[in-house]
Amino acid sequence: MLAGDRLLPVVILPDAAAAEPLAAALTSGGLRSIEVTLRTPAAIDAIKRLAASSELLVGAGTVLTPDQAERAVEAGARYVVCPGFSAAVVRRCQELDVPVFPGVATPTEIQMALEAGLTAVKFFPAEQLGGAPMVKALSAPFPGMRFVPTGGVTTANLGAYLSVPAVLAVGGTWMVAADLLKAGDYAEITRRTAAAVAAARELTEGADDAR
Numbered sequence: 001m002l003a004g005d006r007l008l009p010v011v012i013l014p015d016a017a018a019a020e021p022l023a024a025a026l027t028s029g030g031l032r033s034i035e036v037t038l039r040t041p042a043a044i045d046a047i048k049r050l051a052a053s054s055e056l057l058v059g060a061g062t063v064l065t066p067d068q069a070e071r072a073v074e075a076g077a078r079y080v081v082c083p084g085f086s087a088a089v090v091r092r093c094q095e096l097d098v099p100v101f102p103g104v105a106t107p108t109e110i111q112m113a114l115e116a117g118l119t120a121v122k123f124f125p126a127e128q129l130g131g132a133p134m135v136k137a138l139s140a141p142f143p144g145m146r147f148v149p150t151g152g153v154t155t156a157n158l159g160a161y162l163s164v165p166a167v168l169a170v171g172g173t174w175m176v177a178a179d180l181l182k183a184g185d186y187a188e189i190t191r192r193t194a195a196a197v198a199a200a201r202e203l204t205e206g207a208d209d210a211r
């Protein structure tokens with residue numbers, strides 16, 4: 001699902017009316033998914049609008065409770081991302097048949113995710129936890145687990161993450177930074193998105209050639 005672009009833009013939307021121009025900016029930058037965090041009152045409405053009107057695969061982020069997962073899925077979210085591991089949230093998503101990516105930071109949490117039947121998790125906050133070398137070290141004992149490092153990722157360091165075979169995709173707000181959304185600078189959002197897409201494509205194709 002996220003394996004195509006290997007990039008997941010994480011958005012904190014203050015105003016649901018920004019949903020459509022933002023979707024257009026991301027799509028023209030070459031992206032196909034978006035994670036709308038439930039950090040603002042506009043989030044559920046924004047998910048509804050994106051699910052109804054854009055070609056993007058829309059997910060909900062910062063999901064902390066089973067009820068939030070349910071509301072997000074009702075609004076049209078097709079996957080759920082959490083900052084940490086909650087067995088209750090994971091279970092509800094599985095009941096709803098929606099992919100869920102709980103956040104992990106330790107081997108213990110990865111084992112919890114494995115026990116819950118998951119094959120991919122978010123690694124959060126990635127840079128603060130030790131970056132790409134930490135993902136590499138954590139992935140060694142869990143060969144079946146894939147990671148989505150998020151937190152502190154930028155165009156400058158995404159290559160280090162995407163070079164780790166266990167990394168499914170990287171996520172973050174850098175392509176859709178709050179100041180750009182506030183200023184309505186969709187051209188810069190498209191520019192950052194296109195730069196990230198090009199960097200990710202180059203790395204992924206390079207890795208495929210080397211295999």
Ligand SMILES: O=C(O)C(=O)C[C@H](O)[C@H](O)COP(=O)(O)O
Binds near residue numbers: 037061062150
């Ligand atoms: O809470 C969640 O579920 C999240 O999605 C957390 C966000 O992914 C990170 O806060 C993004 O971090 P930055 O890219 O460094 O801004």
